Amino acid sequence: MKLLSSEGATTPLVAVSNFAVQSHLSFRGLFLWLNPWAYASNMFAAPVLNVVLFALVARYATGEDPDAGLVLGVAMLAVPTMANGGILQSFTYERSFGTLSVLFVSPASRAAAYFSRGALHLPNALLAGVVSLAAAMVVLQLDVSEARWDAVLAALVLVGTSSVAFALAVGNFALWFRNWLVLYGASNGAVLALSGAVIPREELPALLRAVGEALPMTHGLEALRRAIGGATVVDLGGLLAAEVFVAGGYALVGIVIYRWIERRARREGALDD
Amino acid sequence: MTAMLTALRGAFGQHWQHTARPSELLFNSLNQVALVVTLGWVASRGVDESAVGVVAVGVVLLVLWRAAVFQLGFLVMDANNSGTLEMEIIARAPVALLMLGKTLAAASFYGALGLGAAVAVVLVKGGAPEVARAGWFAAGVPVAIVAVVSLAFLFGPLTFVVGGKPGFFNAIIPAGIVLSGFVHPVGILPAPVEALARLLPTAWAMEALQFALTGEAGGWRIALGWSVALLLAVATLAFSAWLVAIAERRVRQVGLT
Numbered sequence: 307m308k309l310l311s312s313e314g315a316t317t318p319l320v321a322v323s324n325f326a327v328q329s330h331l332s333f334r335g336l337f338l339w340l341n342p343w344a345y346a347s348n349m350f351a352a353p354v355l356n357v358v359l360f361a362l363v364a365r366y367a368t369g370e371d372p373d374a375g376l377v378l379g380v381a382m383l384a385v386p387t388m389a390n391g392g393i394l395q396s397f398t399y400e401r402s403f404g405t406l407s408v409l410f411v412s413p414a415s416r417a418a419a420y421f422s423r424g425a426l427h428l429p430n431a432l433l434a435g436v437v438s439l440a441a442a443m444v445v446l447q448l449d450v451s452e453a454r455w456d457a458v459l460a461a462l463v464l465v466g467t468s469s470v471a472f473a474l475a476v477g478n479f480a481l482w483f484r485n486w487l488v489l490y491g492a493s494n495g496a497v498l499a500l501s502g503a504v505i506p507r508e509e510l511p512a513l514l515r516a517v518g519e520a521l522p523m524t525h526g527l528e529a530l531r532r533a534i535g536g537a538t539v540v541d542l543g544g545l546l547a548a549e550v551f552v553a554g555g556y557a558l559v560g561i562v563i564y565r566w567i568e569r570r571a572r573r574e575g576a577l578d579d
Numbered sequence: 580m581t582a583m584l585t586a587l588r589g590a591f592g593q594h595w596q597h598t599a600r601p602s603e604l605l606f607n608s609l610n611q612v613a614l615v616v617t618l619g620w621v622a623s624r625g626v627d628e629s630a631v632g633v634v635a636v637g638v639v640l641l642v643l644w645r646a647a648v649f650q651l652g653f654l655v656m657d658a659n660n661s662g663t664l665e666m667e668i669i670a671r672a673p674v675a676l677l678m679l680g681k682t683l684a685a686a687s688f689y690g691a692l693g694l695g696a697a698v699a700v701v702l703v704k705g706g707a708p709e710v711a712r713a714g715w716f717a718a719g720v721p722v723a724i725v726a727v728v729s730l731a732f733l734f735g736p737l738t739f740v741v742g743g744k745p746g747f748f749n750a751i752i753p754a755g756i757v758l759s760g761f762v763h764p765v766g767i768l769p770a771p772v773e774a775l776a777r778l779l780p781t782a783w784a785m786e787a788l789q790f791a792l793t794g795e796a797g798g799w800r801i802a803l804g805w806s807v808a809l810l811l812a813v814a815t816l817a818f819s820a821w822l823v824a825i826a827e828r829r830v831r832q833v834g835l836t
Contacts, residue, residue, distance in 0.1 A: 344746030351750030359757050363618055363634065366763040367625030376621070391746070488602050491610030499613040505620045 325418045329425035336396035336403070337427075348391060349430075353384035353438040354445070360504065361446050375531055377448050379503035381438035382527050383494075385462075386469040388434035390493045392427040393470065397477035398486040406481065410568055420564045421557075423477065424470040432466040450534055457533035457542055464546055465526035468553035472522040475560030481567055497521055502528065522556070525549040586672035590680025598650065598688045607692050611642045612699055618762055619700035629793040632708025635700040636792055637761040637785065640727050642693035643686060644761065644781070645752050647731040650685050668827055675823040678735050686728045711794025715801050719788045722805045726784035729812035729819075730755070736822035760785045780811035 334340065339348050360380045364372035400406045400423070409419055439462075442448040476493050480486040499505065500518035507515050507524070518524050525548035532542060539546070615638045622634040658664035667677055701707050710716045734751070756762070758772070759781035765773055766786070776782040787804025790796040 339746035341746075344749075347747050347750035352753055355750065355753035355757055359753055359762075360618070360621060362757065362763045362767065363621050363630075364624070366633075366767055367622040367627060367630040369625070369627070391749075488606040488609070491606040495609045495613030498617055504617040509620075 321415070321418065324414070325422050325425070328414075328419060328422035332396055332400070332423050333426040335405075336399045336423075337392050338395060338399065339391065348388065349434055350437055353381070353387070353434055354441040356383065357381050357438060357442055358445065372446070374448055374534065376504060377442045377446050378439075378531055378534060379501075379527060381442045381448075382435055382462075382465060382523060382530060383498060383503050384434040384438040385431045385465050386472065386497045386523055387494050389424070389427050389431040389466070389469040389473040390476070390490055392430060393424050393473035393477050394480050394486045394490050394493070396423050396427075397480035401481055410571065416565060416568065417561060420474065420561050424474045427473070428466050428470045431469055432462060435462055435466065448534075452536040453534045454536060454538050457537060457539045458530060460539055460546060461526050461530035461533050461542065461549075464549040464553065465523050465530065468522035468526060468549050468556065471553040471556035471560065475556040475563065478560060478563040478567055497523055500524075520552065520555075522549075522552055525552065583672070583676060586670075586676055587680040587683075590677040591684045594681035594684035595688065598685055603688070604692070607642075607646050607689065608695070611645060611692065611696055614645075615642065615696040616699050622700075622762070628709075631700070632710075632792050633764070633789050634762045635697050635708050636788060637763075638696045638700055639690070639693035640723055640759075640781070640785065641756055641761040642696045643689045643724070643727050644731060644755055644759065646689035646692065647682070647685050647728065648734050648752055648755065649748055650689075651682055651731050651735045664830070668830060674827050675820040678823060679732065682728060682732045682735070686724065686731075690724065708792065710792055712791045712798075712801070715798060716788065716791035719784070719791050719801065719805065722808055723781070723784040723788050726780035726808045726812050727759075729815040730759075730779060730781055733815055733819045733822070736819055736826045755779075755781070758782060760789075764789055778811070780808045780815060783811065784808035 339345055357377065357380050361372045361377060364370075364376060400409070439448075443450060473493070476489055480489055483489065496517070497503065500507075500510065500514055501521050501524040502518065503523070507518055510518065525545045529537075529542040529545035529549065532545070618638065618641075619631070619634055622630045625631075658667060667674055670677075734748070738747070757768075758765070758776040758779055760768075760776065761781070764786065765776045765782045768776055783804045787801045787808065790801050790804065
């Protein structure tokens, strides 16, 4: 069986194989946190410490244990944070390591190339969310006695999917700008402040609330909170559908921008100004 | 002495140019302000008025810590990657002094950013915090800055000595925030964690600052906090300088890798 076809992906099997190979190689080659120190730091230590930090401040300010909504919100931030970190740097290093030009002159499917950059970051981001959730349950005694786990799983997977779609879309700009940390800071900051993870969305000004509607995690997090409280998948249909819509929107917009950047680069002979 | 000061000033100026750029300002503003505002919001939910004050003051040091560690951790690595480390080692000025100059430049830039973050918290709260012991508080701020800078300085040589890996700092930063007590008293940490925190100059300096802010403890207790913080800061700086020497020796023996 040929894994890579020089004539492009002509059969479904070759297409799937190409996608798998690209996903694997881009994850291994462009994700620089994939070493024991950095991986443990980002996957385990940082999410847990962030949950602990917010819990400490809440306990100090109110004299009581932080409420479950806050703990869940901060725990779930691990998902978009991990997706953003992994995917944005992959886009940047794709260019700086010199493989982007090779990709642009190859006949490979652009959609496969684009989405493969996020494929293995999805399970990675979901794992970060699970670690964070487990830490909230163990360290902060988050009550999950009434949780509907099928609904929790559905919400978590959708938060991961929309986070990856969002990071891929934003990653396009990492091809354009040189400093991916600007985009990383902006993306994480927006989700932290506007998704309802910490500050309830009803307390935000109308404009910021509207921005939050379009961010990944906003609807999925609300679904997750209700699922922990006992809501079923059917009860959460609207929220889950909204998260799917957000993910689909970013996927569509992202691939359009990706193609536009390629066309612009071909026309002007440079990726940036 | 004049040569030393010239070297220090040169390193400060070089790193200031490297740091004070629109992209740095944008990245740090977006990244820090969101965290600071959300922390301020959490603190403002409580009935304890002093908690918001503690957070408003703490975020200045928190921002300084987050940004400085992130950047200082890559001081030696960046110099290596940019091709200037070799010249720094060949130059007669001690490498540790050059790194200190760069550290001070980063601290100045991010300290200003931290002040902006404190204003953000005050805006969330709707007014400036009341300070119980203004004189002690004013004198405690430089001590806290020295403590933060000394601890952040440690990560430059440390990263290089252990073969710095991208992404490593993402756990160090929140760990430092929790253990230093920038936005909460270290006294509310579990006993074993508090014992660990007490090894850091920042924990003592922040506690003294919080005592001055809230008036919970007298002058002697604040002075004790300053003393321990400064002693630990000096020890940390000395340890950092020793690590710089190790890094320099390694480079001279095995070359730049």
